Amino acid sequence: MPMLKRASDKYSAFKGPSLPDRTWPSNKITKPPRWLSTDLRDGNQALASPMNPEQKWTYFQMLVDIGFKEIEVGFPASSEMDFQFAQRCVLDGPPDVWLEVMTPCRKDFIRRTVDAVKGAKKIIVSLYIATSDNFIDTIFSTTREAQLRTAVEHARYLKAVTKDDPAHKDTTWALMWSPEAFSDTDPDFAIEICRAVKEAWEPSAEVPIILNLPATVEMSSPNIFADQVEIFSRGFSGDPTVCVSLHNHNDRGCAVAAAELGQLAGATRVEGCLFGNGERTGNVDLVTLALNLYTQGIDPGLDFSDLPRIRQIVEQLTQIPVHTRAPYAGDSVFVAYSGGHQDAINKGFKRWNATADDDKHARPRPWKVPYLAMDPHDIGASYEAVIRVNSQSGKGGIAWVLSQALQLEAPKAILGAFSLAVKSESELKGRTLLPxxxxxxFLRQYNVQSQDQRVLSLVKTALNTSDSGSLVRVETVILVNGLARQLVGHGASTLDAVRFGLSAFADCRLEFTCTFGMPSAGFVNSDLPESSVIAIVMCSGGGRTTWGVKAAGTEEQATLLASLSAALFPVVQAAA
Known part of the structure; x- marks a missing residue:
């Protein structure tokens, strides 16, 4: 069936609550929420091939390493595998981590769940019941009143078999209560049923009840969800025994935004999965949510310093690839292909790095690089992958690659000519070129590694004179129009000596400037050792500007070879 011409014949706009005096738009997030990972339950049940116990244990350990202090470990009453895994987390997991286990409002399931976590230090039991009229009518054919009675009855039962039971006196018990499909629930009823459950559970300020608000299906834009959360939060305003939590799904693609606005509206805890795994379109992406805080100057309390490794583990265990455009973690997040973007990034890095030289105390510098929301190094990404060169790239992108691979700041004239060769090579291969x-x-184009066949001999000598201090003497025999000519020059440096000798030979004043580079660690070229020095020399005089590019074992040797090449055998020429 094709899409309808009048969508309103089949679908109606979600009718949110009225909240003309809303306050959340003026609030700011200043600290991270309590985080709970639900990867091992909500995320795991959404996999075509759910994780086996060893895979779940690997995932659990990774979550602990990241810094999660609340981890949902499963649905122990649903299967023997989940039951045993919960027991393993109790026995082998760190004692400072709250383990969350889920159960519906069924006394046999609650009993089985409690048995699974016997001996634990900290346990959150997640109870839930449908509160949406659609769920109550369609699925359960019951009433709000009946759901409320069931909720209270099971909260009391849970209390009796946990914190009121002397057999479990060494365990700290917390209740998380969820009005299922909160996003489609009358806020007044959500408040009513949660108040009743709270009174039945009798929480304390030390261990508050968690009132978790699931956007079981994302029904509206994030601002309407924020209104719902603020109305609910007002119902428990100033109550230290209540923690308002969020469990957002991503049906409309707005889970991250809804979770952020929900925090502005009063929530202080967020549940979700790494990289947004979960049923249908997934739960809220905790990586994005946490790093959004980080890039606003707020420590999220979760460590994603090696995000590529975390991504690799998650992809292997879930068999779900992270999208190439996924925020922060995708392969293409920090990559620029267009010339304009590349030039801006290259200039941004130069300015940012320059501030390091001005900072005597080596403090972190404010991050202000165009097009990059954060420093890739902070999450384990390399700078080499920031810019990819193809036929759409410009001088800025090529300059970036050369600066990363050869630590070389190539002049614009060199880059302008070289960019044409790069474009041709990319078009010929039909793809992006690797760094x-x-x-x-570049090394081939400018014969950087080749010995200049017109330099027949070359001798540099250091001279000590009593009057003028140390001097450099350069003697070379060069071929000019097929004839061997001797050139001799003196100067305070190699460049001065070459300038002196060549100026006399050319019968005009020549000026030289030099730029140096050196292969970075990891650069692969069998003909250019890492210890090589690359010199680019610009020679100006006689109405023209010429260039030479050479590599050698020392700066002086590379300078000498590039200077002769620039003056006599230029590889680039432009109007002076």
Missing amino acids: NEVTNL
């Missing part, structure tokens, strides 16, 4: 391919093309 090593760009760099090796």
